[in-house]
Every structure is written in structure tokens, then in C-alpha cells.
Amino acid sequence: MGLLPFFYCLYHVVALWFGYEGKLGADPGKELVRFNGQCALVFLLLTQVLTPLKEVTGFNLVSIRRILGLFCFLYASLHFTAYLLLLLEFRFSELSDDLVKRPYISVGFAAFILLLPLAITSNNWMVARFRGRWKTLHKLVYPALFLALLHLIWLTKNDYSLTLIYVVIGLILLLVRAWRSFLKT
Numbered sequence: 001m002g003l004l005p006f007f008y009c010l011y012h013v014v015a016l017w018f019g020y021e022g023k024l025g026a027d028p029g030k031e032l033v034r035f036n037g038q039c040a041l042v043f044l045l046l047t048q049v050l051t052p053l054k055e056v057t058g059f060n061l062v063s064i065r066r067i068l069g070l071f072c073f074l075y076a077s078l079h080f081t082a083y084l085l086l087l088l089e090f091r092f093s094e095l096s097d098d099l100v101k102r103p104y105i106s107v108g109f110a111a112f113i114l115l116l117p118l119a120i121t122s123n124n125w126m127v128a129r130f131r132g133r134w135k136t137l138h139k140l141v142y143p144a145l146f147l148a149l150l151h152l153i154w155l156t157k158n159d160y161s162l163t164l165i166y167v168v169i170g171l172i173l174l175l176v177r178a179w180r181s182f183l184k185t
């Protein structure tokens with residue numbers, strides 16, 4: 001299921017390659033960047049829903065958190081790759097310009113960098129190697145989510161409706177998490 005957006009994207013990249021713009025509108029490159037960004041954020045939010053869901057309803061899906069996190073990273077990587085390939089056409093000097101001059105790009109990039117160690121350490125070998133420190137390392141997901149939401153707020157120009165939905169859900173999940181760790185101390 002988690003790979004369906006990937007195949008949707010692959011289809012459109014191949015179609016674009018052969019000069020077919022299909023249903024992606026006037027700027028298919030940007031649409032693909034946006035699509036992958038949305039997928040990354042949705043999977044990131046899903047990783048954070050599982051614990052409250054278990055506590056409130058007893059429905060335990062915590063075992064799929066790691067795979068949801070890896071899907072988040074897959075789509076964040078595709079999002080970044082699509083931006084580099086389809087928007088910048090691999091002009092790396094423009095990437096450094098964007099990182100300096102466009103705050104939403106720097107914030108998105110910072111979120112991506114925070115997700116990187118989480119993806120690298122999401123396998124049994126790394127969990128065993130890191131032991132107690134693994135959980136501490138994986139707390140990076142909270143600043144990553146916060147930065148991803150900030151990235152979204154910063155880049156939204158006209159229609160704030162979808163952004164508002166993501167931001168409200170994301171902030172509620174972050175507050176719930178902060179409240180739970182406050183109760184533990």
C-alpha cells in the first residue's frame with residue numbers, strides 16, 4: 001500500500017521523460033515535488049498517531065511504525081530528488097542560493113537531515129547496536145516534524161486550508177507527546 005504513491009510517481013516521471021504531461025497540469029515537475037512532499041508528511045504524521053491510537057482505543061499498530069517511518073523517508077528523498085532534478089535541473093549553485101535565500105528550503109532541508117539518521121538506524125542490527133541510545137536518537141523525529149510543519153507554513157501562499165489541517169494535527173500530536181513525557185518525569 002505504502003508503495004502505491006511511488007508507482008504513481010514513477011509512472012509520471014516516465015511519462016514526462018517521453019514528453020507526455022498528462023493530468024499533472026501546467027507545471028508537472030512542481031506537482032511531483034508537491035505530491036512527494038505531501039506523502040512524506042502524511043507518513044511522518046502516521047508514525048506519531050500510533051501510540052495515542054493504542055492508548056485511546058487499544059488498537060495496537062505500533063509494530064508498523066518503523067515501516068511507516070521508512071516510507072516517510074522514501075518520499076522525502078523522492079521529494080528532494082524531484083526538486084533537484086525537475087525544478088533545479090541539477091544546478092547545484094541554485095541549491096546553495098535557495099538554502100541561503102529561501103528560508104522554507106533551509107527548514108525543509110534541516111528536516112530532511114534530521115530524518116536521515118532515523119532511516120539509517122531503522123533496522124534490527126542498529127537497534128541492537130545502539131541499545132538504550134536508540135530511543136534517544138529517535139526523538140529527533142519531533143524536531144523533524146516541527147521543521148516539516150514550519151516548511152509547509154512558510155511555503156504556503158494562498159490557500160491555507162490543507163496547511164491548517166496538517167499543522168493542527170501535527171501540533172496536537174507534538175503536544176500529546178510533550179504531555180506524556182512531562183507525566184513520566
Ligand code: HEM
Binds near residue numbers: 038040079080111148
Ligand atoms: C531536502 C529538503 C526539502 C526541500 C529542498 C523541499 C522543497 C520543497 C519545494 C520546492 C516545495 C514546493 C514549493 C511550492 O509549491 O512552491 C515543497 C513543498 C512541500 N514540502 Fe518540501 N522540501 C524539503 C523537505 C521536506 C520534508 C522533509 C517534508 C516533510 C516531511 C516536506 C514536505 C513538503 C510539503 C507537505 C510540501 C507542500 C506540498 C503542497 O503544496 O501540496 N518537504 N518542498
